[in-house]
Amino acid sequence: MACRGTAGDGHRASATPSRVSPGSLSTCRTHAHNICMVSDFFYPNMGGVESHIYQLSQCLIERGHKVIIVTHAYGNRKGIRYLTNGLKVYYLPLKVMYNQSTATTLFHSLPLLRYIFVRERVTIIHSHSSFSAMAHDALFHAKTMGLQTVFTDHSLFGFADVSSVLTNKLLTVSLCDTNHIICVSYTSKENTVLRAALNPEIVSVIPNAVDPTDFTPDPFRRHDSITIVVVSRLVYRKDILETKKSTKMKTKISGIDLLSGIIPELCQKYPDLNFIIGGEGPKRIILEEVRERYQLHDRVRLLGALEHKDVRDVLVQGHIFLNTSLTEAFCMAIVEAASCGLQIVSTRVGGIPEVLPEDLIILCEPSVKSLCEGLEKAVLQLKSGTLLAPENIHNIVKTFYTWRNVAERTEKVYDRVSMEAVLPMDKRLDRLISHCGPVTGYIFALLAVFSFLFLVFLRWMTPDSIIDVAVDATGPQGAWTNNYSHSKREGENSEISKTSLPGYLNCNCQCCTGRYVETHCSTLLLTLILK
Template sequence: MASLTRLGQIIIITHSHPPNRHGVRWLNPGIKVYHIPFVTLTASATLPNFFTFLPYFRTIMLRERVQFVHGHASLSSLAHEGLLHSHHLGIRTVFTDHSLFSLDDATGILTNKLLAGALKSADAIIGVSHTGRENTMLRANAVVEVLQTPTDPRFFVVPNAILPEQFRPGPVTQRDLTKQITIVVISRLAYRKGVDLLVAAAPRICTQFPQVHFVIGGDGPKLTNLLQMRERHMLQDRIHLLGSLRHDQVHETLLKGDIYLNTSLTESFGIGLLEAACTGLYVVSTRVGGVPEVLPQDMISFAMPEEDDVTRALGEAIDIVTQGKHDPQKAHERIKSMYSWVDVAERTDKIYNWVATKEPRSFWERLCRTYDLGVFAGPIYSGGYPVIDWMFWTTETSGMRLDSLG
């Protein structure tokens, strides 16, 4: 974000975070944040608001003279609504998807239809990995569109990055790794993050390698499973649960370890892998989603999302670290040369410039594209376009301010 501010003015629109995050705030370096007063539900999510969000959105867009709206996250109702409203103001849109979702469960079916409706009018879509890009194409029903225009696609890949100076390895020591090796896990303790695999593999590793200790940071619904496993196998002195961690505690926790373990069942990119590798840890991860695109093959050991294979990969990593085949300082320098927020900002700016050169879709074209969503979703989505267009037309011709309706 700081790198993008060098290329232009940026504002952020999000919902309020009671009790002290509301109204307009300023962040370094000069980023203006609007906290919309919407009630949040679990996990800081908000219900779709649609017309309720419109007065706030229009006022902010006109006040700040916005040229591009960039939405993030496929489950963000504010991002979806921002994409839908922007075109009525003549504002170009870009969307970045950070997650992978399946196509055959209830959650995927419902959310994918919402995403497809929002992306029908988006000018450009960004994935954080090639796997993530392909997943978004499938969920947005855009495969045929890409095949028809292979030389001019609106789907791009821009990976995440980190600040390497915030994840430096610890001082070099002559610690005997044959006596103690620490495996670090930092994750939301939920099913999607593969905590069940961790629960199954950790006791086996502790039995097979007496020198191994686990440090686990994070909180979530699967915390109880970890506590029960630790109690059942009497591993209180070898498996340390830290609970929820603030972002500024992540580096400190990583410095305690030699190996970083990721057991996710689905992952579009895996920023945690990048942070761990930059701190000098050897990485073990399940081979899912976009994870194979993140690190060089000699810095990571892969496992299938199965208990036996996770145990095998951890054993392989322990041998590599014990034999001194992994150099933390060299790993840090390699990550530093591979990932940069400046590069991410420049690639994103090129996408903005590409969008600016394209002719915007007409109201009728967007209406027809949206109607193709399906028998039920098509009429529902496309029916909203004339209503919103009429509201904007009424506002502009009558001189009424939409924010007076909120």
Template structure:
């Protein structure tokens, strides 16, 4: 296969840590391993970029919002333009239609430099009174992007609704997030892992940012309703603005001894907890994909989740976990798995196998490369009108 020179662009990259950041890193690493040259274009940040197996280019815009890791400015794009003149990329792959750098660089790529571009949509638009304005801005800003990838069918449907007729004949390819099955793997002995972490009995784990939208606040109530099951312990991994409220609910329901809030942890420690887990629990409703649930499945842990958004495309109901229509069914499904150890173990084995077959990076990166080839073969659309005018004027002056 011919080697490609690939630009990956997004505001969200190291030292910020999250699903998109690790997705870009893992994708870039595997593309390099396959013989491609990868350059990550992102915002400012203090990180040992020289230790990474690919190139990292950082640009600071006139307006930089450190709290949300976003950098904006035309001066920055002028610098990116110079980078494109030097590097001669084959394709640009932006990450998140809500990332100014991803959108700006993709437009520069297709609309000025003549390099085909696509953007992966990692999330839902969500509900907001500002949505009519947001949708109009998205349609305008994404018009030069040559194609899209959605991480789930639910995200694809959301993106189609956003773009409407402005999508035209451009394609949206559905490719799930990939996962490192060598890193996320079952423990040799789950009980020994529990002992290492000071856990006992049946362990139910949730990994999430603590926001209202993620609905982690329902866990203390569910723990209280399982009061007859003294052998059940909940572990909540993550941090966020709802932490104080969750701590108050833990005290209110008197489940301090059965709900452990451990905060944000490095990936290695998250894996340790998942390897000690009997059931992974996801109460969220609006989940674009469910990377945390996928990590649990890779560790051989069955998942109990709500049947909404992209997570129901990751968890096979009755095979690798149980999906629910509401909180009452969520509790019933959780109780069912707690009471049936053989079902839990069988689901855990099938969970690991499903991840290896459908979500491993070996599978996912091949599908992404296929979309790269299709996008390159199709070529970029027409340059920006103003850029064409600019070039015409330059040629006239030169003549």
């Protein structure tokens, strides 16, 4: 893990001004924030967004901020769970519509989210991913409640197909009155500014990061033969349109289609070359057909789905890492592979050229011919011994992207946002109508009015003043932390048991006497929320 600080160690972020590069963020004093990360994508689901949210949250907790995460339920994982350093995760009972994204009506989630925001005394809502309906819901409701909002865009989108047009229009509505937007690369920033018609001054670039201690090289585990490693989701989402000259028809191709053309060509040319492919998805059938057609069962290994903890053990077996993605805002996979000491060969798309220096990556056009040439160049360098040693590559990469640096830069965004005013309802309606067009603008302005009236009704039914304040995982006055003095804890335990404590602490389990958190307390808290 990138940040291993203790949640209750009393550490608070420094109040001294930090130097910021010109044109990025204004310098301001740092103070503790109550932050709610919202996204449909979080553990146990695996991916770059999930890892980003978890690691960023841990580092923000280390810097003295309170962080909670809100996502939807995954199977039996419902209610409230506590992760490392007291990171609280709400798994809400919302139905999944498609690809782990929840269905949305803008209103069904308001009672739950409002209760959580009030109970946790949230001051900043930080939503992640354009694909997440819950993230857009949280932004919409937070503005209705007068909370500060931040959005991180992790993906690139086109402008032509129907899916992109609809998503871009939704993004325009969500971001037109959002306080600040974060993108993971400069290419992603340009893409988001164009898609949502944003002022570039409210968009910052903060890259992803990798924990270098989790991705270390191990040359002794490499195979004797040249091994190319591919770790990817074998899906159809990342594709482009290709025009065939013979039929003049446009067909969609994906990165896996490119890989299926590369494998037989290189295996025929280099008898000592093998492939290791990790990942699962609907495009796996294409790779299985290629392996069967060319009888490459002993040279192409398909590992299937990989746990994140197993990725490093796969990477260190290879010499070259191949990335065939056709759209990437910031490819964490190539940073992880480089941290393990592999030479990178990748398509020149999206924000990938910004990620690594030229001596660590060979960039190719998104075609079978160009990628084969790039791989052959890497093979020749490997055979001639001109590639950098794995340990040297690791030492270079580990200084590029760290989660603590990402957290520090994100903290500056929170500081800037906390000093901004939230648009009142009349100005918010004007912004929606003027920014989103005459049709979409009036529709969502009407929805904003309905949302406000629904919020007024909820506040009448359950006023904010009677909603209990949630006790953090550190306990009352830090009573559940290791550095809390034993004598002080024993002296206050009797007072705690006699006092009417907020919410789920009004029970007799061991967690409420200052020892540790029990799971049934979390169940009680969820019951209160659902009421």
